[in-house]
Amino acid sequence: MSERRARALLSMYRFAGAAAYPLIGPYVAWRASRGKEDRARSRERYGFAGRPRPEGPLIWVHAASIGEMIAVVSLVESILDHGVNIVLTTGTVTSARIAEERLGGRVIHQYVPLDLKPAVSRFLDHWQPDLAVIAESEIWPMTILELGARSVPQVLVNGRLSDRSFASWKKRPSLAEALFENLAHVVAQSDIDGERFRALGARPVTVSGNLKVDTPPPPVDERALAALQRQIGDRPSWAAVSTHDGEEMIAAEVHVTLRHRHPGLLTIIVPRHPDRAEALLTAFEGMELKVAQRSKGEKITADTDILLGDTVGEMGLYLRLTEIAFVGRSLTSEGGQNPLEPAMLDTAVLAGRNVQNFRESYQKLLDSGGAKLVRDRNMLAGAVNFLLSNEAARHDMMAAGAATVEEMRGALARTLKALEPFIQPLIVKARLKGANGK
Template structure:
C-alpha cells in the first residue's frame, strides 16, 4: 500500500508541476528583480540551453550554492584531466561566479532547471548526460525520477542529511524509499549522515568525509591583499563571515562593546548574501559606526569601524585579513555554515550553537581546541576580546584548527574510489573516441 501511495504522490507532483509550469514566469521575474537570477540567462531555468552539447561522454554535476560548488571542484578537475566533458549547474548567481573563477571555460556552466517536468525534460533531452552527480543535500523529486526513467546513473556525493530533513523524510519514509532507490550510490560526509541515508532506503552508501577539506585554499589576489593590509597597518581585526539576518547587527554591537578597550579595532563583516549590503550599511551607520563597502574600493582609513565584505569570491581575502573569525548562520540563524575554510586559512574559529548542518566538522574542531561556541552576542564579544588580548591562546586555536583540517583530509580520494565504476567506462569511451580522431 505504501509503495502505491508513494507512486500516487509522485505522479501528482509530476503533473501538478507540469500544470504550474506556465505560471512560474512571475516567480523568475521576481528573482531577477531581486538580483537572484541573471536576466540574460533566465531561460536556462526553464531547461533551455545556452550552449551546444559537446561530443563524447558528458557528466552533469550539480552544486546548489557556493559551498557545494567549492566542494566538487576537486572532482571536476579529476574528470577534466581524464578527458570527460562537464556541464555544471548551480542555483545562485554567487555560485555561478565561483564556478567561473575556479574553473573558467573548462566546464559548461548552466543554471539548474526548475524541478518541473517540462524544464527537466528539456534540459535532459539536450544534454543527454551519461552520469549525474549531485552534491550534499540536493534531493529534487522530478529530476531524480526523470533521470531514473532514462536510466542515467545518479550519485549523491558529499551527502549531508540535516536533523530537520531527516525528521521530515522519516515521516514520509515510503516516499523517501521511492526516490532514493533511484540513486546508484550515496557518498556521505559522516557516519551519521550515512546511517540516515540507509534508514531512508538508499543503497549502497559509503562514507568519505567532507570534500571541502580537500579543496585548494580559497584564492586571493596578492596585490589586493598587500594593499589592504597596508591600509589596516597594525590595527586589531576580527571577522564575522557568512552571516545571516541579525548576525551583522550582532557583529556591529560587538564592535561597539570592544572599541572602548581596543580603540583601533576594525571589524570585517561578510554577509552570506551580498545584496543585503546597502541596507546593512545604513543600519550600521544609524548606530553611529563608520562603514565602507568593499565593492566601492574605498580605502580602509583609520576612522573606519567596519569593512563590509559585499563582493563575490573574495572570502580568501577577508579571512587572510584577520586571525579571529565568527562563522554565521549559527547565532540567530540555524544549521551553521562550514567552518573548514576559516580553520584552513589560519583563524581561531568562533560560532553560535546552532551548527547542526556541520556537526561533525565542529565536533572535531571543538575537541581539538580549534573552535569555540558562544551562546549570544555578549558571549561573542567576550570571546573576541579574550582572543585579541591573548596571542598565545589565539595561536593555539589556529594551530589546532589547521591540524584538524589536515586530519580530516582524504575525502576526495575516497569519493573517487566510490565513483570509479561509473567513471572508468566514460574514460575508456573518451579515449576510444580521441583515438578515432573525434574531438
C-alpha cells in the first residue's frame, strides 16, 4: 500500500466516522442494557465532559480495561505527586471501578470518547491536554490523528503488539506508518514488542519491561479474607482464574477427577467475565457440584465443591485463598492472561500453552521454575494433583515465581525516564502556577 493511499484511507475513516456518528446511539444503548456502559454517564462516550477542566497543565492518560488500569496506577500516582492534573479515561465499567478504588478523587475519571471525529474533537476541545499517555495496545486512528493535528505529544507506554495485531498491521505497512508517526515515543514492554513497533514505523522506541510488575499486589478486604479462610479451614484448594469459555468446565472436571484423591478439595473458579456466572452455575449444578456464589455472599460449607468468584475487583482475595492458580485464556482461548499477579502473591502458576500475549513474562517464570504450561485437561489435572501432593515442590515453585517478579521490577523507573522530557516542562509550569497563585 502506497503512502498516498494510506493517507487517503485515513481520510475516508475520518469522514466515515463523522457520518456514522448520528447512528451510534443504539449501539451504546445496547451496551448499556448489558451492563457494559454506565448509562448515567453515557454522554461522556460522545465527548461531553462530566467535569470542568482544572486550571494549569493537564495530562490525558488512557487505560482501556482492567489490566491496563492496574498497570498504570503507579505511573499515575508518580505523576500526581508532582502536582500535574490528570484526566484518566477507561473504556469499561469495571475498569472505572478499579480507578475509583485505587485512585479515588486524585484523578478526574471520564469514559473514553468513541473513536469518531465529533466525539474526539469535543473531548479535546474541552480538556485541551498538554500530553496524551496511552497504555498498552490501544491504537485508535481518529484519536491519534486528532491529537496529531493539534500537536499534542502522544506516548504509548507498556506498549504491546500481539502476534495477531502485528500480522494485521504488517499487511498494511504504509497505513501503520501514517499512524505511528504521530507517536512521540513508544515505551514497549519487551524487546520483541519494541522490534515490532520499529518495524511498523514508530520512532523512537525504548523498552521498559512490564509496568504490571511494579504495581502493588492486588488489594484485599482483610475481614472478608479472614472470614473465607475460616470457612475453608485446612481443606486443600486450587484456583482457576481469569478463565474464558470452556475453561471453567475443564476446571470443574479436574475437580471431579481429584476430589477422591484429595478429600475436601475446594476449587475456586474466577471467570474473566462475571456476567457468565448464572450459566456456569447451572452447568456446575448439572454435574452435581455444590457451589458457593461469592456475589450472593454464600458461605463455603464442608460439602462445597466450588467457590464461584463472580465479583469484580477481588482477585487479590481469591489468590490469597490458595497456593495453586491456573491462569486462563490459555487452553480454550488464545493470548493468555497476566501471570504476574498470582506470582507476586506466592502462588504456583499453571497455564495452557496459548500465552502469546504474555510471552516474555511466562518465559521468565518458566525459566525460573515459577510456572508450568499444560497441554490439556488431563495434564492440568496431573499438575494440580502433583502440587497438592508435594508441599516442598509447591513451595519451591511459589518462591521461584515471587523471586522472578522481584527480578523483573524497574519498568516504572524506565517509563518515567522516557516520559521525563514531556512531563518535566508541565511540572515546572504547575509549580510556577502554584507559586504565582494563578
